[in-house]
Amino acid sequence: MAEANTTTSMATPTPSLVPDEHTIAPAPTIWDMLAKMDYFAIETKMILSALIIIYLGAHASLRRPPSAAPPTKLKRKAGKLVVDDEKEHFAQGFQASDAILFPFLAGGVLIGLYYLIKWLQDPNLLNKILRGYMALSGVLGMGIFFGDGLQSLLNLVFPDYWADRSGRVFEIDPVSRTQKLLKLPQGQDSEMEVDPKKGLPLPGFASELSVSAGFRKAVWTARHLLKEECVLSLVILNRVVKFEVTVTGLVGLLISCTIEGLYLQTNSTMLSNILGLAVCYSAFIWMSVTSFAIGTMVLVGLFFYDIVMVFYTPFMIAVATQVDAPIKLTYETAGRSSLLGLGDIVIPGIFICLALRFDLWRHYQRKVTRVEENLKTVSNQDSNINIGNATETSTDNELTTIKTAYRTVKTPFVDPRGQWGNQLWTTSLRSLISGQPALKAMSDVSFSKTYFHATLFGYLIGMLSTLVVLIVFKHGQPALLYLVPGVTGSAWLTGLVKGELKDMWKYTEDGSLDVEDVVVEVDGEGKVIEEKKSGEKDAEVKEIKDVKDKDDGEKKDGAKKGGGEKDEYELFRFSITVPKEDSLKED
Structure with missing residues (x-):
């Protein structure tokens, strides 16, 4: 103030x-x-x-x-x-x-x-x-x-990843209700193997505690309810x-x-x-x-x-x-x-x-990396023209031009918020000495x-x-x-x-810097000559959204015509819906 x-x-x-x-x-x-x-x-x-x-x-x-x-x-x-x-x-x-x-x-x-x-x-x-x-x-x-503070404490109790003393990294899978060993945690798509000894969604020795089947199910259900998002509806x-x-x-x-x-x-x-x-x-x-x-x-x-x-x-x-x-x-x-x-x-x-x-x-x-792309253009011409880094071939009055360009590729975003629990449980003495995180996904968090x-x-x-x-x-x-x-x-x-x-x-x-992965032209020194701006991207997104809204509108109109409109007029209604376990989110 x-x-x-x-x-x-x-x-x-x-x-x-x-x-x-x-x-x-x-x-x-x-x-x-x-x-x-x-x-x-x-x-x-x-x-x-x-x-x-x-x-x-x-x-x-x-x-x-x-x-x-x-x-x-x-x-x-x-x-x-x-x-x-x-x-x-x-x-x-x-x-x-x-x-x-x-x-x-x-x-x-x-x-x-x-x-x-x-x-x-x-x-x-x-x-x-x-x-x-x-x-x-x-x-x-x-x-x-306070909600963010409680969420941080929850991530400490129920992390998504954790590492044991030998450096092995485990992923807690809420869909199969198992813990899986990552064979190559530093790889992009590591192979995983289910560890039958770890029946609880907890890190460390707590994952192997001997408990009844009912208690194990209750812990998995509690993790699901606490970590998943609910839908709050107000009428x-x-x-x-x-x-x-x-x-x-x-x-x-x-x-x-x-x-x-x-x-x-x-x-x-x-x-x-x-x-x-x-x-x-x-x-x-x-x-x-x-x-x-x-x-x-x-x-x-x-x-x-x-x-x-x-x-x-x-x-x-x-x-x-x-x-x-x-x-x-x-x-x-x-x-x-x-x-x-x-x-x-x-x-x-x-x-x-x-x-x-x-x-x-x-x-x-x-x-950000640049991937080489070959742009091919076919046109009807009677003569060949050599242009810069373009390669041209001519057959039957058709001129094929292959031009080399570069596509700018961005790394997918890993949200660092709420990851401190995963960082804590995957950090070992070995990773601290080497300076390399035990899990590749954590490299973008820090x-x-x-x-x-x-x-x-x-x-x-x-x-x-x-x-x-x-x-x-x-x-x-x-x-x-x-x-x-x-x-x-x-x-x-x-x-x-x-x-x-x-x-x-x-x-x-x-928002002007937020461009999608685009094809760009570079000069002899590798500097970008031109690049597709976000305005073009926004136009495409708007067009897709308009089509989606139109389809949704048609579906609603069809539903009204088929089943008739409701006569009830709701004054007030409040509800909180928890997702079922078969609709779990997967990042």
Whole structure:
């Protein structure tokens, strides 16, 4: 939240009224801070909270980069394997105009809150409204936060792969309810052999536990129910809405609702911090700065906004200290407190998330290969013409031209999210020493995170600089004054040192880089001359979709004509459908 975009330290309890423009709550001296180590404990908690949520949110925001091919997913339907046409998730991207609008919009909201508090004289009513709004709007974000955490724990208990001490890798097959030994785990399509001793879908010695047949079946069923996606159907006024959820996601949503209710009843600072961190986590998943250029512009715009609002106006500190809502992180001890606005986490955080996705793009970009293709053209001509790398033959007034081109082939994407359980169970001392993962599929899960680590380190330096200046000048500091140069500067400096500024400028998440495997022409040095862009690909996809929609429409019309329309009008219906075990997904 931009309106609480500040880091400040207070030595006295927060006053009930908005402080005067020229009055600042007294801050402790440097000697007092050294004498009381709880101050440093507070600041350490604040910095660690910000770093951890950015780290988790950045990895949760990972998705297929434009340099990787979509994975081919199969699922069982009516006893047959069919392609799973699940849509990919794309975050909402910023535009260049947002860099201009954001500071003015944030300033308008902040000034409005300031004068509203002064007019009310008592911010309790405003705090109740803001707490209620943030609680309702944060239910889904907190549900995702806890759902992802439970899913990670579930993957630890029920991994898909695991390796024993001798380095043998096993795959847990939910369809046949067996564990299979991979004879060549480093190969593309390894042969598998069923191990009859391992009857449970658990890693290690637990897979060979001697249990009854009923208990074994119950464990396999529990794994199926917990790992598979359910279909949540909601009917309101005869309109049907369906979307896929997991059991862990539903449990996370229940936990979220419970915490929200407790927060509204108790106004607990700890629960407020949890809600604020969950809001940051969901923002990292749903938001994107699109490119490094746009991200830098957005951060620089808010950089000047933060300076003006903290140093030259009373708005920022007044609102930050008076509003009691989950738009900031608050850490308190008996005599002091420290505040960090969510904007100081979200704004630099979405740029750091972009850096991690750029690292993933670079990883798959290095795996792109070009396969030689011969393009054959037959035409009626009376004379032969020699053109570059084309070979021509002529028979009976027919000219056959064979032109050499190259097809760009991308590596299929392996989603690194939720794979830490497989990584943990397949990592052995041998693989750590050799640096080679025991399973080929895990080689794409781990990738170099140069830009991510650089920007995260820049964020840490910016936070430490903020606290040092806060101690020296005893005044609330605009954290973005130090965070923006630290984050953006570290990213561009890394690109300069590695000679990848051109790639940084080229990289974008607006979809223009997402091209399919295409045939390209290259010059004598192997550089691409021309390439089919995503616009042509989108046109083909749209045409296929239109045909599919037309066929679906015809089927529905035929069903209505054959069986007649229903007379019932459903007001409300809610259902959760769990897939049968004969319709298990297979990746």
